[in-house]
Amino acid sequence: xxxxxxxxxxxxxxxxxxxxxxxxxxxxxxxxxxxxxxxxxxxxxxxxxxxxxxxxxxxxxxxxxxxxxxxxxxxxxxxxxxxxxxxxxxxxxxxxxxxxxxxxxxxxxxxxxxxxxxxxxxxxxxxxxxxxxxxxxxxxxxxxxxxxxxxxxxxxxxxxxxxxxxxxxxxxxxxxxxxxxxxxxxxxxxxxxxxxxxxxxxxxxxxxxxxxxxxxxxxxxxxxxxx
Amino acid sequence: xxxxxxxxxxxxxxxxxxxxxxxxxxxxxxxxxxxxxxxxxxxxxxxxxxxxxxxxxxxxxxxxxxxxxxxxxxxxxxxxxxxxxxxxxxxxxxxxxxxxxxxxxxxxxxxxxxxxxxxxxxxxxxxxxxxxxxxxxxxxxxxxxxxxxxxxxxxxxxxxxxxxxxxxxxxxxxxxxxxxxxxxxxxxxxxxxxxxxxxxxxxxxxxxxxxxxxxxxxxxxxxxxxxxxxxxxxxxxxxxxxxxxxxxxxxxxxxxxxxxxxxxx
Numbered sequence: 031x032x033x034x035x036x037x038x039x040x041x042x043x044x045x046x047x048x049x050x051x052x053x054x055x056x057x058x059x060x061x062x063x064x065x066x067x068x069x070x071x072x073x074x075x076x077x078x079x080x081x082x083x084x085x086x087x088x089x090x091x092x093x094x095x096x097x098x099x100x101x102x103x104x105x106x107x108x109x110x111x112x113x114x115x116x117x118x119x120x121x122x123x124x125x126x127x128x129x130x131x132x133x134x135x136x137x138x139x140x141x142x143x144x145x146x147x148x149x150x151x152x153x154x155x156x157x158x159x160x161x162x163x164x165x166x167x168x169x170x171x172x173x174x175x176x177x178x179x180x181x182x183x184x185x186x187x188x189x190x191x192x193x194x195x196x197x198x199x200x201x202x203x204x205x206x207x208x209x210x211x212x213x214x215x216x217x218x219x220x221x222x223x224x225x226x227x228x229x230x231x232x233x234x235x236x237x238x239x240x241x242x243x244x245x246x247x248x249x250x251x252x253x254x255x256x257x
Numbered sequence: 258x259x260x261x262x263x264x265x266x267x268x269x270x271x272x273x274x275x276x277x278x279x280x281x282x283x284x285x286x287x288x289x290x291x292x293x294x295x296x297x298x299x300x301x302x303x304x305x306x307x308x309x310x311x312x313x314x315x316x317x318x319x320x321x322x323x324x325x326x327x328x329x330x331x332x333x334x335x336x337x338x339x340x341x342x343x344x345x346x347x348x349x350x351x352x353x354x355x356x357x358x359x360x361x362x363x364x365x366x367x368x369x370x371x372x373x374x375x376x377x378x379x380x381x382x383x384x385x386x387x388x389x390x391x392x393x394x395x396x397x398x399x400x401x402x403x404x405x406x407x408x409x410x411x412x413x414x415x416x417x418x419x420x421x422x423x424x425x426x427x428x429x430x431x432x433x434x435x436x437x438x439x440x441x442x443x444x445x446x447x448x449x450x451x452x453x454x455x456x457x458x459x460x461x462x463x464x465x466x467x468x469x470x471x472x473x474x475x476x477x478x479x480x481x482x483x484x485x486x487x488x489x490x491x492x493x494x495x496x497x498x499x500x501x502x503x504x505x506x507x508x509x510x511x512x513x514x515x516x517x518x519x520x521x522x
Contacts, residue, residue, distance in 0.1 A: 085512070086422060088512060107425045107427065121417050122420075133421070
């Protein structure tokens with residue numbers, strides 16, 4: 031991490047909420063192609079960190095550099111297009127699968143073409159299911175749509191906040207292998223939060239451990255997990 | 258029957274109030290036989306009601322004798338109180354009081370001013386204040402319902418709103434369905450009033466006009482005029498409240514400011 035191919039870097043990134051430092055001076059870097067697993071117990075500040083990276087919340091200290099540029103100088107809407115995010119719950123919008131996939135690009139005035147939609151659906155294993163009402167999807171299918179919806183924006187970095195935590199074991203494995211394949215095929219960098227160290231080893235190339243809002247350890251995946 | 262005993266209208270009113278209160282107390286006694294105890298609430302509510310309404314009546318007597326411009330002050334005072342009440346149930350919304358007061362001022366103020374200028378509302382204080390108060394009260398309800406519903410919708414759809422923001426959507430796009438729901442819900446009572454006018458209920462104003470000897474047909478038409486003005490003011494207020502509160506739930510960096518306290522993991 032931290033080379034000339036650096037995509038994102040945080041510098042003493044902090045957020046204080048009601049006097050509690052939910053993220054406490056975290057400095058970390060992500061290179062292009064990195065898949066960084068964020069590990070730590072509940073309440074460690076993992077989700078809070080991810081929300082800061084997408085600027086859904088405002089840092090109270092430090093900042094984030096995206097491709098060398100302080101992200102506070104980037105329009106939030108442009109930043110969020112470049113830094114995609116998939117949350118624990120799919121949070122799909124009412125309508126069809128295709129309606130959801132079109133949403134992100136439509137915000138920039140882009141109407142996704144039929145072949146682009148078909149490619150996205152194929153990418154996440156939902157070929158031919160574009161017209162299905164999202165209310166009728168299973169949890170695993172909904173999370174696939176959430177992934178495809180984020181990819182439709184063609185982000186450079188994907189933030190995944192425990193994308194498999196609400197799924198059963200089979201669906202979890204499916205989404206996990208899907209994520210690995212998509213990141214590889216789309217040449218995407220990714221920061222993924224997980225409670226599951228085995229999952230981190232299977233998916234990630236590097237890891238950081240958080241506790242009480244602080245960065246405790248960071249490095250290559252095997253170095254961190256075997257330490 | 259009572260009128261044959263009292264020649265003075267104030268004495269007659271007092272006697273009528275006593276009879277009406279006795280009727281309410283009799284209902285309380287009936288409830289008591291069924292072991293339903295509402296004695297304290299009934300007595301307190303009756304006492305409070307008579308004190309409040311007599312106080313208002315006394316103030317109105319004083320105001321009605323004053324110069325015409327006092328009407329504006331009274332209505333402005335009503336708008337301020339209405340704003341306070343409307344904002345009370347939407348504490349999670351930043352600046353709810355300012356939004357409610359401004360929205361009521363825009364909605365009720367515009368309708369009262371326009372209708373007075375057109376002669377639909379007589380400029381006399383005896384007409385302007387009662388009708389103005391009805392319009393302001395309805396605008397207050399519309400504002401309160403719109404703000405409360407919007408707050409509830411936002412709080413229960415935080416995930417969807419932030420999913421939209423995370424995909425690069427403008428804040429107004431992410432809350433559009435909840436804004437529509439809030440405005441629609443806030444106008445339902447007024448829509449129902451219009452639908453059921455004369456069939457399910459005969460409103461107080463018309464009843465009062467008929468009781469005071471006005472031609473029932475004119476009273477009916479004027480009641481429609483008032484209900485239509487109330488609907489217009491409520492609609493304007495509701496839309497104004499919705500449009501003003503929308504940007505207040507987001508920061509300058511398009512971050513949702515209204516969230517349940519569940520941060521940190």
